[in-house]
Amino acid sequence: MSVLKVPVSSNDHIQGDEHALVTLVEYGDYECPHCGRAYYIVKALQKHYGPQLRFVFRNFPLTQIHPLAEPAAEAAEFAGTHKRFWEMHDGIYENQDRLSVRILSEMAERLGLTAERLRDALADHEFEPRIGKDFQGGVRSGVNGTPTFFINDVRHDGLYEFKDLVSAIDARMLQLKPDVA
Amino acid sequence: MARILAPGTQAPDFTLNVTPDQKLSLHELQGKPIILAFYPADWSPVCGDQMALYNEILPEFQKYEAELLGISVDGAWCHAAFAKDRHLHFPLLADFEPKGAVAKKYGAYRKEDGFAERALFVIDRNGKIFWSYCSPVAVNPGADGILQALEDLTLQRNNNERVESSSFVK
Numbered sequence: 001m002s003v004l005k006v007p008v009s010s011n012d013h014i015q016g017d018e019h020a021l022v023t024l025v026e027y028g029d030y031e032c033p034h035c036g037r038a039y040y041i042v043k044a045l046q047k048h049y050g051p052q053l054r055f056v057f058r059n060f061p062l063t064q065i066h067p068l069a070e071p072a073a074e075a076a077e078f079a080g081t082h083k084r085f086w087e088m089h090d091g092i093y094e095n096q097d098r099l100s101v102r103i104l105s106e107m108a109e110r111l112g113l114t115a116e117r118l119r120d121a122l123a124d125h126e127f128e129p130r131i132g133k134d135f136q137g138g139v140r141s142g143v144n145g146t147p148t149f150f151i152n153d154v155r156h157d158g159l160y161e162f163k164d165l166v167s168a169i170d171a172r173m174l175q176l177k178p179d180v181a
Numbered sequence: 182m183a184r185i186l187a188p189g190t191q192a193p194d195f196t197l198n199v200t201p202d203q204k205l206s207l208h209e210l211q212g213k214p215i216i217l218a219f220y221p222a223d224w225s226p227v228c229g230d231q232m233a234l235y236n237e238i239l240p241e242f243q244k245y246e247a248e249l250l251g252i253s254v255d256g257a258w259c260h261a262a263f264a265k266d267r268h269l270h271f272p273l274l275a276d277f278e279p280k281g282a283v284a285k286k287y288g289a290y291r292k293e294d295g296f297a298e299r300a301l302f303v304i305d306r307n308g309k310i311f312w313s314y315c316s317p318v319a320v321n322p323g324a325d326g327i328l329q330a331l332e333d334l335t336l337q338r339n340n341n342e343r344v345e346s347s348s349f350v351k
Contacts, residue, residue, distance in 0.1 A: 002325065064236050064268040139238055144323035145230065157320055 002142025002155035008056050013085050015046070016054035021176055022152055022169050025056040027138045029146040030073055030092045031066035031099060038147045039093035041162050048166065052173070057089060059134040060146050068099050070131065075104040077127035078118050084111045152176075185288040185300045185315045192217070192304045193286040197274040198257040205250075205272060208308070214247040214334055215304040216327055219289045219297040221318060223255045223263035223273075231299065231321045236269050238324045245331040247303075250274055254281050254296050289315065303330040306338075 008014065008023055026042065028035040046053060059077075061069035072092050079088035091107045092099065101122070105115040121127060138148070142155050149156040149165070151172050158164050186192070192207060192215075199205040207215070220231050232251050235242075242249050252274040255263070260273035276283045281297060284290035289300035299316040312330035316322035 002323065005325075062233055062237055064270075065233050135237075136241070139241065139324050140328065142323040142325040144321035145234055 004150045004153040004155075005141045006137035007153075008054075012056045012058065013080060013089070014054060014056050015086060017051045018054070020054035021052045021173055022049070023054040023056060024165075024169070025058060025150040025153075027058050027060035027134070027143045027146065027148045027150075029059075029061050029066055029069045030076070031069040031096070032062065032146045033096070035147045036093055036096040038160055039090075041160065041165065044162050045165055045169070049169070053169070058138060059131040060138045060143055060148070061131065061135070062146060068101075070128070071101055071122055072099060072104060073131045074122055074125065074127040075108065075118060077130055078121045079108065079111060079113060082111075082113055084113065087111055185298065185313050186302070186310055188310050188312055190310045192302065192308050192310050193283075194308075195283045195286065197252070197276060197283060199272045199274055200261060201257040205274065207304075210248050210250075211308050212306050214245055214306060214311075214331060215302075216242060216247050216249045216331075217287075217302040217304060218249065218251050219284055219287065219300040219302075220251060220253050221291075221294070221296040221299065222253055223259055230267075232263075232269060232273070233267050234321070235324060236267065236271065238328075239270055241324075241328060242331070245335060247331055252276050252283065252297065254284070291318065294318075301327060303327060303334065305334055 004025060008025065024042070024045065026038065028038070042055060046055060059073045061073050063070045076085055076088045076092060079085050088107060088111065095103055105118055108118045109115045141150070147160065149160060151168055156165070156168055158168065194207045196204050196206040218231070218235065235249060235251070239249065249271045251271065254276050256277045257275040260275055264273055276297065280295070281290045284297040287300065287302065289298040291298055299318055299320070299322055301314045301322060302310055303312040305311045311334050314322060314326050
């Protein structure tokens, strides 16, 4: 059984309540089409569970097969320093089929960020160390591809269609609070 | 699931094609830790496929001076195309003729399927198996086990050196 070696902390990008019953951590790659599909599944899960589910996204770019995965991750981190991480994250996945460095700049501008600053950050790989840290923590936790999900620190090994994740999350909730389910 | 060779066993030597016109023998790499990763087939349909993952983690393996070898029953031409497509920076060995012979030696051949298990071996500098793991064939085993084994191997080596140097003092 693979477990999350790096606990969720304030350094993470987190959506949802700290006291949520279940925390879903995704290690994802912005150019990976499977992650692109999983993006919509996570949205549906968040809607389904509401405040009972907390979601955390960590970077796991497979740079050798996805040349835009790293710049996209860096752009999202750049937006994150301006408290706009999730808008950028969502924008990237929603435009995954036409992703380019230009699109990343355009999205930054639309969020009121300076495209030039983003260009500099990309050129200097300003956010590479942070992304590398996510990646290494993922490797140590048994991330074996993208997307990899952890449900309350335990790696989810099954399929990740909506119904598969719901049954895994429900099972976890039932263990924690038998009276809720 | 096949019964793979256990830690403590001497790793069986082999010579296999690493490109259509080049061969590689296990003993050529002796003196370095070796990661031997058997896998079912090239061209698995997911992005996070095992070899692509190891390709990304290569710098971590290199910190331990370890050499990574991928090995499947695919032919050398197939491996060449796969490695080029995925930008792989480590050798893929063709356990092609007789098919799966090396996988069989390591107890990592799935006779019913005609391909190798997802079996991992970390071999120490003296050619002995230090750690091995066989994952269910549908589950990509990731790299955490390999990294832990490399770390333990380094720790053991440092301890041995310490014991040796302290005995010199006496």
